[in-house]
Structure formats: C-alpha cells, structure tokens
Amino acid sequence: MTATASAGPATARDGTARRQWRVDALVLGVIALLLRLPAFFATRSLVFDDGVFAASALAMRRGELPFRDVFSSQGPVFLPLVWVGDLLGLRTLDAPRVLSVASGIVVTVAAYACARRVTSRGNALLAAALVTTSGSILWVTGPINADGPSIALSVLAIALALRARDHVAPLLTDALWVGLAGGAAASIKATSVPAVLAAGVVLILVRRRFRDAVVAALVAGAVYLVTAAPWGLERVWDQSFRYHSDARRLNSRPSAAWKVVVTLWERDPLVVLALAAAVVTALLAWAGVGRRVERVSDVSTRPPIRLVVAVLSGWALLVFAILLWEPALFVPHISQIVVPLALLASLRPPPWPFLAAALLVATPFWVAENDSIIWPHGYRGNEAALVARLRELPDGALVISDDPGYAWRAGHGPPGELADPSFQRIENGQITTGSLARAAASREVCGVVVSSPQHFGSLPGLPTRLTAEGYRAERFGSITLYRRARCRA
Numbered sequence: 001m002t003a004t005a006s007a008g009p010a011t012a013r014d015g016t017a018r019r020q021w022r023v024d025a026l027v028l029g030v031i032a033l034l035l036r037l038p039a040f041f042a043t044r045s046l047v048f049d050d051g052v053f054a055a056s057a058l059a060m061r062r063g064e065l066p067f068r069d070v071f072s073s074q075g076p077v078f079l080p081l082v083w084v085g086d087l088l089g090l091r092t093l094d095a096p097r098v099l100s101v102a103s104g105i106v107v108t109v110a111a112y113a114c115a116r117r118v119t120s121r122g123n124a125l126l127a128a129a130l131v132t133t134s135g136s137i138l139w140v141t142g143p144i145n146a147d148g149p150s151i152a153l154s155v156l157a158i159a160l161a162l163r164a165r166d167h168v169a170p171l172l173t174d175a176l177w178v179g180l181a182g183g184a185a186a187s188i189k190a191t192s193v194p195a196v197l198a199a200g201v202v203l204i205l206v207r208r209r210f211r212d213a214v215v216a217a218l219v220a221g222a223v224y225l226v227t228a229a230p231w232g233l234e235r236v237w238d239q240s241f242r243y244h245s246d247a248r249r250l251n252s253r254p255s256a257a258w259k260v261v262v263t264l265w266e267r268d269p270l271v272v273l274a275l276a277a278a279v280v281t282a283l284l285a286w287a288g289v290g291r292r293v294e295r296v297s298d299v300s301t302r303p304p305i306r307l308v309v310a311v312l313s314g315w316a317l318l319v320f321a322i323l324l325w326e327p328a329l330f331v332p333h334i335s336q337i338v339v340p341l342a343l344l345a346s347l348r349p350p351p352w353p354f355l356a357a358a359l360l361v362a363t364p365f366w367v368a369e370n371d372s373i374i375w376p377h378g379y380r381g382n383e384a385a386l387v388a389r390l391r392e393l394p395d396g397a398l399v400i401s402d403d404p405g406y407a408w409r410a411g412h413g414p415p416g417e418l419a420d421p422s423f424q425r426i427e428n429g430q431i432t433t434g435s436l437a438r439a440a441a442s443r444e445v446c447g448v449v450v451s452s453p454q455h456f457g458s459l460p461g462l463p464t465r466l467t468a469e470g471y472r473a474e475r476f477g478s479i480t481l482y483r484r485a486r487c488r489a
Contacts, residue, residue, distance in 0.1 A: 024112060024125060028132065029109055033104075042142075046373065049143065049145050050144050066231055071417055075189060093409070093411060103141045107137065111128050113162070115346050118162070118308045118343075123347065135266075145332055151336060160199070161199045161202040161206060175216040176215065178200070183221065194314075198311055200216055200217065201213075244328065256329050260337070268338060270366055271342050273359065274358075316344070382477035386406055387409050393483075397446035399414060400439060401414065401448070437469065443488040471484045
C-alpha cells in the first residue's frame with residue numbers, strides 16, 4: 001500500500017517533468033530559429049567561410065565529390081552534412097545555410113538538456129538562453145561554418161551521456177549513441193575533442209563502467225574511418241588535418257590567449273557577465289555571506305556540484321589549451337569554449353532580480369557588437385555593383401573568386417578545387433598563377449574575381465595570363481572582375 005502510494009506521486013512528477021521538458025525544448029528551439037533567420041536569408045556572404053562552404057555545396061550539386069574534386073579543409077563528416085542540408089533546403093540560393101541554422105537549434109536544446117540534469121529548470125533555461133544568444137555561437141550557426149555543427153554534435157554527446165542516468169540497468173545503446181554523436185563531432189573539427197572527452201567522462205561517472213567509455217570511443221573511431229574511407233584516408237588526412245597543423249602561426253600564445261579573452265568580452269558579454277556573477281555568488285556562499293543558495297548536491301537526483309564544476313572546467317580548459325596550440329587561430333574557433341562557460345554560469349547564478357538587471361545593462365553592448373549577425377545588411381556600393389554584374393553571366397557559368405561569396409550570391413560557383421581559395425593554400429603552393437590560369441582556361445569559367453592583395457592579388461603575372469585567355473578587366477573600386485565574353489556555361 002505504501003509502495004503503491006509513493007509510486008503514484010513519483011510517476012506524476014516524472015510525467016510533469018517530461019511535459020515541461022518538451023515545452024521548454026520547443027520554445028527554445030523556436031527562439032533559436034527566429035534569432036538565426038535574418039542570417040539565413042542574408043543577401044550577402046557574411047564571412048569568408050560562408051562563401052567557401054556555399055561554393056562547396058554548389059560544386060557538390062554538380063556532382064563533384066569532397067576531398068576528390070572539392071578541396072575540403074574540414075573533417076569527412078562536414079561536407080556530406082552540408083550536402084544533406086542543401087538538399088533539405090531544396091537547393092535554393094540560401095539552402096547551404098540549413099545545416100548551420102539546424103546546428104543552432106540543436107546546440108540550444110542540447111545545452112538545456114545538459115543543464116536540466118545537473119541543476120534546476122530555471123537555471124537550465126538560463127544556460128540555454130546564454131548559449132543561443134551568444135555572439136560567438138550566432139556567428140557559427142547562421143553563416144555556414146564547421147564549428148557550429150561540431151559544437152552541436154559534441155554537446156549532444158554530453159546530453160546523451162547524461163541521459164544514461166535514466167536507465168536503471170546499463171544499456172549498450174547509451175554508449176553507441178554517445179559514440180556516434182561524439183565521433184561525428186570530432187570528424188568535423190578536432191577542436192570539439194575536449195567536449196567528446198567530457199562526454200566519455202560523464203558516461204563513466206553515470207554508468208560506473210569503464211567499458212561503456214571504451215565502446216563509445218571505438219564507435220567514434222569507426223565513424224571517422226567509415227566517413228573518410230570513401231574519399232581516401234590519406235587524402236582526408238592531408239586536407240583536414242595536416243593542412244591545419246602545417247599552417248603558419250598567426251599569433252603567439254600570449255596574443256592568442258588575449259584574442260580569446262577579447263573575443264569573449266566583445267561577442268559574449270552576457271555569458272561573461274553571468275559567469276562572473278555566478279563566481280561571486282559561489283564565493284559569497286562559500287564564505288557564508290548573503291543568502292543560502294541551494295546546493296546541487298542537496299538534490300539526490302543530481303550529481304554533486306563539485307563534480308559538475310570539475311568536468312565543465314576541465315572541458316573549458318582543454319578547449320582553451322587547444323586554441324593556444326592551434327597555429328592559425330581564427331575568431332570562429334573561440335565559439336568552442338562558450339557552452340562550458342555558459343553551463344558553469346548557470347550552476348549557481350545570483351538572485352534573479354540582480355542577474356536580470358545586470359544582463360539588461362549588458363544587452364545594449366551585446367547588440368552593438370553583434371548587430372551585423374542579428375540583422376545583417378546586404379552588399380553595398382562597389383560590392384553590390386560587382387554582384388549585379390556577375391548575375392548577368394549565363395546560367396551555369398562558373399566564376400572563380402578569392403572571396404567565393406560574391407559568386408555564390410550571384411548564383412554562380414567555382415570549380416570544386418577552388419571552392420576554398422584561402423591565403424594558406426596560396427602560401428603553401430596549392431594555388432599558383434599557373435594553376436589558377438589553367439582553371440580559368442576552362443570554357444565553363446566566365447569570370448575571375450580578384451578582391452584581395454593577400455589572395456589572388458598576390459599571384460604574380462595573373463592579369464597577363466588571364467588576358468591571354470580572353471578575359472577583360474572591369475573595375476569595381478579595389479575589386480577587379482576579369483570577364484570573358486565567350487564561355488560555355
């Protein structure tokens with residue numbers, strides 16, 4: 001009788017919690033989508049990678065293959081996912097961005113799922129809000145970028161590992177799902193490895209079986225091998241790993257550390273402020289000053305707060321170490337550290353009125369620093385004139401550009417090998433005057449855009465070689481379009 005009576009309220013509580021979870025996930029997903037729609041429909045390429053990976057999608061539409069025909073600087077899972085997103089978007093002009101927007105929704109809900117299992121519902125909503133409004137996260141889950149899906153999948157792996165707490169008896173499927181999500185994340189970008197390791201640690205702590213972590217690791221390794229094998233393992237390794245490890249160092253380690261701090265301060269003031277407030281609150285509680293804050297360890301269904309802090313701090317510190325080690329540190333990479341910081345900020349926030357007031361004060365600064373991703377404008381001036389001129393080219397014409405976004409927004413793409421014209425490829429001799437001129441000699445190529453002295457503008461003798469192939473220069477301010485009248489689109 002007593003057991004039956006106690007089971008009834010417990011079942012009711014579980015049902016209520018599930019309904020709350022579904023409602024919260026739906027609302028958070030809609031908010032994440034709405035925040036990213038302006039970037040999805042932006043009429044210009046928002047960042048360099050936006051154009052690069054859109055150009056790669058256009059090349060795959062023509063049947064060109066990753067790593068074989070399309071130079072692919074990311075892991076073997078990324079461009080196939082871009083292809084799927086492009087297909088789901090019905091291969092419209094904006095369709096290549098589908099993957100990024102979907103990643104923004106997934107990382108928001110996954111962050112909420114992680115926080116919901118280690119802290120209260122209100123704190124979990126705070127964590128998800130900080131993640132989805134983070135400027136760093138917005139910049140990689142609106143424009144096409146590899147960091148967005150890798151973060152989404154790695155946080156999903158941690159959420160799946162935490163979900164294993166729901167199962168009384170250990171299930172092998174828990175390890176399989178963690179391995180699939182974590183392997184896919186690591187097979188996009190190596191910077192997601194700290195989150196994948198955190199997922200493995202969580203799985204061990206939750207299931208108390210080291211074997212589960214081994215199974216997850218084996219599955220993750222299998223994901224890489226299976227997705228890389230069709231394109232050639234050596235080719236994938238050279239383009240997605242060695243290409244980055246051999247890059248020229250752009251920042252010293254101290255300057256890289258400062259770059260991380262400045263970027264977080266500029267793009268993520270809400271996360272930084274919430275984390276600082278949480279640290280102060282925790283210190284005051286530890287010193288016995290102020291109101292008593294609920295301890296996560298007081299709730300039997302949640303793990304001890306010290307353990308949660310240790311895992312999240314280790315995750316953030318490993319990401320920070322990788323960012324310092326990385327030879328070519330670019331601002332989008334810093335987005336990898338945002339989720340653990342947001343989760344840490346949500347564990348022990350200050351009193352809600354104080355936090356709300358502080359975030360309200362910081363919001364104008366967040367808007368000022370991120371206005372170009374919250375509500376991006378289109379091309380203007382000479383750039384708009386260039387894109388309009390490119391739209392006059394025949395349908396199906398190929399356009400080679402050192403900023404592929406110009407061609408993409410005009411409805412054209414380059415040959416797959418030149419979808420990524422990064423200056424590093426020019427520095428290491430993968431793109432030369434000769435190779436570019438040979439590509440431009442193809443009758444399907446109707447235009448070559450030179451917009452940067454660090455990219456195609458640095459290739460000696462290129463104007464002469466293009467003139468010899470029948471191209472004529474048209475100037476748009478500092479941008480030059482070499483256009484050929486006779487081409488076979």
